[in-house]
Amino acid sequence: MSTIPESQSLKPGANEANLWTRREFFGFAGWATFLGSIGMGLLAFLRFMFPRVLFEPSPLFKAGKVNDYKVGEVSERFKEDQRVWIERTDDKLIAIQAICTHLGCTPRWLALESKFKCPCHGSGFTKDGINFEGPAPRPLERLAIRLDDEANILVDRSKKFLYEKGQWEDPDSFITL
Ligand code: FES
Incomplete structure (x- = not known):
């Protein structure tokens, strides 16, 4: 063992x-x-x-006072930040959305030619926002605009007004001056 x-x-x-x-x-x-x-x-x-x-950031923004805008002016002050032009006519203030109704590019305001021109495919819009050249199928859209209690201009990007639906006559789509 x-x-x-x-x-x-x-x-x-x-x-x-x-x-x-x-x-x-x-x-x-x-x-x-x-x-x-x-x-x-x-x-x-x-x-x-x-x-x-x-x-998402609030769709509402303040756009200053009425007297910040000259009659006949298309202001590009809020184009970069909000993609909105503020336009003052003889009797109204309107907010136009700076989005081309073709494929969504940002058009340019050409003051000398008094028109909006899209750099992507050449659509053109009158000063009122009506499409008149290029492939854009319909006018630019307008946004809700009003004055608050302290006479500040308030633009609401969430509420749109379409020309083809007759909505530009809606009193919420402009400020009467
Ligand atoms: S996106 Fe403006 S013309 Fe096409």
């Missing part, structure tokens, strides 16, 4: 130390998995509670 020499036998406690390490490792891994899954669940819950929502 062979016996393990004293020098090759495991030292007392060595095996236990190895087992303890393994036990520690699995214990640690178990806890890490457990805590990780709780963390992931918590993140998912927080994401659910705070969904990614796009907060």
